[in-house]
Amino acid sequence: xxxxxxxxxxxxxxxxxxxxxxxxxxxxxxxxxxxxxxxxxxxxxxxxxxxxxxxxxxxxxxxxxxxxxxxxxxxxxxxxxxxxxxxxxxxxxxxxxxxxxxxxxxxxxxxxxxxxxxxxxxxxxxxxxxxxxxxxxxxxxxxxxxxxxxxxxxxxxxxxxxxxxxxxxxxxxxxxxxxxxxxxxxxxxxxxxxxxxxxxxxxxxxxxxxxxxxxxxxxxxxxxxxxxxxxxxxxxxxxxxxxxxxxxxxxxxxxxxxxxxxxxxxxxxxxxxxxxxxxxxxxxxxxxxxxxxxxxxxxxxxxxxxxxxxxxxxxxxxxxxxxxxxxxxxxxxxxxxxxxxxxxxxxxxxxxxxxxxxxxxxxxxxxxxxxxxxxxxxxxxxxxxxxxxxxxxxxxxxxxxxxxxxxxxxxxxxxxxxxxxxxx
Numbered sequence: 001x002x003x004x005x006x007x008x009x010x011x012x013x014x015x016x017x018x019x020x021x022x023x024x025x026x027x028x029x030x031x032x033x034x035x036x037x038x039x040x041x042x043x044x045x046x047x048x049x050x051x052x053x054x055x056x057x058x059x060x061x062x063x064x065x066x067x068x069x070x071x072x073x074x075x076x077x078x079x080x081x082x083x084x085x086x087x088x089x090x091x092x093x094x095x096x097x098x099x100x101x102x103x104x105x106x107x108x109x110x111x112x113x114x115x116x117x118x119x120x121x122x123x124x125x126x127x128x129x130x131x132x133x134x135x136x137x138x139x140x141x142x143x144x145x146x147x148x149x150x151x152x153x154x155x156x157x158x159x160x161x162x163x164x165x166x167x168x169x170x171x172x173x174x175x176x177x178x179x180x181x182x183x184x185x186x187x188x189x190x191x192x193x194x195x196x197x198x199x200x201x202x203x204x205x206x207x208x209x210x211x212x213x214x215x216x217x218x219x220x221x222x223x224x225x226x227x228x229x230x231x232x233x234x235x236x237x238x239x240x241x242x243x244x245x246x247x248x249x250x251x252x253x254x255x256x257x258x259x260x261x262x263x264x265x266x267x268x269x270x271x272x273x274x275x276x277x278x279x280x281x282x283x284x285x286x287x288x289x290x291x292x293x294x295x296x297x298x299x300x301x302x303x304x305x306x307x308x309x310x311x312x313x314x315x316x317x318x319x320x321x322x323x324x325x326x327x328x329x330x331x332x333x334x335x336x337x338x339x340x341x342x343x344x345x346x347x348x349x350x351x352x353x354x355x356x357x358x359x360x361x362x363x364x365x366x367x368x369x370x371x372x373x374x375x376x377x378x379x380x381x382x383x384x385x386x387x388x389x390x391x392x393x394x395x396x397x398x399x400x401x402x403x404x405x406x407x408x409x410x411x412x413x414x415x416x417x418x419x420x421x422x423x424x
Contacts, residue, residue, distance in 0.1 A: 010056040011035065015049050079127050086126040086217050087156035087164045088115050091149065091176070092136045115167075119210045126163075126214055131156070138169025138176075138194075143296045143392065146179040150292045153180065153190055157288050163189045163217025165210075170194040170247060170255065173226060177242030178386045181224040181410035182393040185289035191216045192242065193227045196253050205229050205253040212237035212267035219274040221265060222283045224410070229253040230266055239265040239276075243386050243412035246356075259383060260357045260414060295319050295395035300388040302354065303331040309338040320348045320391045323376070324384045329353050329360035330367045336374055343375035348395065350405060352379035352387045359414075377405050380413045387412075 005011050005024050013020045013035060020043055022035040033045045033052065115130060116122055133149050153164050168176055177192045184190065193213035195206035213227040216239055224242035231254050240258045249255035265276035298320035301312065312335065315321040321342060325331050329351040343349055351371060353360050359381035362368030379387045390412060391405065398404035
């Protein structure tokens, strides 16, 4: 090692016949070297086994970068009366984040100016204003935050926003989108978007997703949508209805899919055009309304072979239970007495299917008919997660609970269940 490297230096590390180049990051122990590689990943190497060489000193100037950030934070966004106004609402996640290469941390950004600095391609597309509802990892999302989010979206629309973009972590985005779809009657588009890969990676999807979400928020489709990559390529973003979308891959950029149908629309990234297919609610077709009450005491339980009926005791004192059954909506016959007991004690039980496509029909086989006799409600072709969110909303707001659960309120139930792939 020719000299002692310091965090922020660009270094080369040779170990066991392999060479790594990148920015040296601080390490929590003296025994390890942590390097931020060009591809965005961090690698930790045992210091005793590594041969280090400093290629350039202090390539990441923390003090200078902080000074630049402080100076830019004083800038103002110019208002253009010819452009629509888009409200940017942050709940956390990585879509509008910056990376501190000194620490390797990805830091969520907050106001509209921060977002424009993180995603400069948004400039000139709209007038922006921003607010923070939460700054959490999406796995920490909770129903009270859905309520705060719905109220925040409504306030932005009341204040004249022509569209709303909600920046959200991807892991629970489908639940939050469903919640707002039931809570809001919106006269403008409300578009959820996120990033599967952080901003420091060359393959990050944050810029394209954010740009396409803003274009969707300027469109004529006044529904709650999810805007994410339609394929692994940087060409098109799909617009999924908030109650029909599911995250189907852990890391692919095109992880989100509309289940059992085609997406509502798409945004061409290069042409900056938005197109739609099928029916959708048009801009200004309804007046703004918010019904954000929720009954939080609702459980979602997945049936598996060999499940002990006692497992349903988790819902013994709950107001609602969504039971994710097999096939047409079945469970082991040993569970049916427990289900009947729950219904008799006042728990609303909704049965959905573990299958990705198709709808529940409990009148075909004896098990299904026994479940109906026990008092369950059929969840039609609702996604199990959507059914849970809807039941939470319906228990708190619906005058006729059974009718509400059987009726499509926000596109969550389709008239017909067909294999979309077979129609292509």
